[in-house]
Amino acid sequence: MRRHSPFTERRRGLTVAMTPMIDVVFLLLVFFVWSARFTQIEYSLPSHLVAAIGTGSETIDTPLEVEDFDRVVVRILWDEDHPVWLVNDEARSDLAEVAALLKALADIKQDAPVVLDPDAEVPLGHVIDIYDVALAAEFEKIQFAAAM
Amino acid sequence: MRVPSTLRRGEVGFNMTPMIDVVFLLIIFFLVSSHLVKQENQMQLPLPEAKQGERIADDQSRPVVVNVKEDGELISAGSSITPDQLINVLSERRTRGGTDIEVRIRCNRNVPYLHVEPIMLACTKAGIWNVTFSVIRPQESS
Numbered sequence: 689m690r691r692h693s694p695f696t697e698r699r700r701g702l703t704v705a706m707t708p709m710i711d712v713v714f715l716l717l718v719f720f721v722w723s724a725r726f727t728q729i730e731y732s733l734p735s736h737l738v739a740a741i742g743t744g745s746e747t748i749d750t751p752l753e754v755e756d757f758d759r760v761v762v763r764i765l766w767d768e769d770h771p772v773w774l775v776n777d778e779a780r781s782d783l784a785e786v787a788a789l790l791k792a793l794a795d796i797k798q799d800a801p802v803v804l805d806p807d808a809e810v811p812l813g814h815v816i817d818i819y820d821v822a823l824a825a826e827f828e829k830i831q832f833a834a835a836m
Numbered sequence: 837m838r839v840p841s842t843l844r845r846g847e848v849g850f851n852m853t854p855m856i857d858v859v860f861l862l863i864i865f866f867l868v869s870s871h872l873v874k875q876e877n878q879m880q881l882p883l884p885e886a887k888q889g890e891r892i893a894d895d896q897s898r899p900v901v902v903n904v905k906e907d908g909e910l911i912s913a914g915s916s917i918t919p920d921q922l923i924n925v926l927s928e929r930r931t932r933g934g935t936d937i938e939v940r941i942r943c944n945r946n947v948p949y950l951h952v953e954p955i956m957l958a959c960t961k962a963g964i965w966n967v968t969f970s971v972i973r974p975q976e977s978s
Contacts (some may be wrong), residue, residue: 708856
């Protein structure tokens with residue numbers, strides 16, 4: 689009869705199976721590459737709403753007097769397929785002109801609130817354009833007009 | 837006759853493979869689920885462009901994200917929502933989290949303003965003043 693001896697026990701080889709680990713690592717790699725490729729870096733454009741919201745069109749009746757203005761009302765109108773801007777009732781058809789005008793106004797009275805009053809059909813991209821140039825002009829307060 | 841032997845011992849090898857399998861499965865599950873939770877608030881939209889946008893900090897509290905699709909449909913927390921429902925949602929969040937709640941508007945840049953205005957009105961009605969727009973930098977749009 690053959691007896692098993694603890695000293696002559698057959699030992700298993702201590703080989704490490706790499707295949708499953710490589711499978712999983714490649715899976716993770718593919719996942720991260722895929723998720724990184726389709727991630728678009730987003731930024732945040734802050735705005736602080738105010739309690740008293742009115743329609744900007746009622747606020748300024750006189751042409752722009754740079755020496756005396758309480759606030760800057762920017763109306764954005766939609767003419768067929770392009771925007772038209774009214775800065776305190778002065779029409780501007782070019783965004784660069786609006787930016788220059790806002791910069792000049794900000795240099796005079798930086799704490800004057802800017803009220804954006806877009807028409808209902810104006811695409812948001814054009815509203816954000818004005819918001820962006822008003823921020824670039826370093827106005828301290830930018831508000832949205834809304835009909836309550 | 838076979839004599840039972842007490843000397844025969846079973847092998848005491850520690851099999852790591854199932855444990856590693858399960859651990860990797862768990863890691864992948866948590867990675868994918870966290871990614872999906874993030875993506876819920878990252879609907880693919882052609883966002884407006886702005887140079888003055890600030891980098892979104894990772895450590896800030898989770899904002900209420902409202903996505904506005906091209907047809908004007910509002911999507912929040914993965915489901916369609918009306919402006920009236922949004923007022924209720926925001927009011928509830930405000931009672932739980934205080935007034936310092938951020939509402940982030942992620943809107944298609946071609947959507948008319950009339951679809952965005954109700955969101956801001958809902959915020960004011962719910963007593964929330966911190967509203968931000970998600971934008972991209974101009975050079976990243978191409």
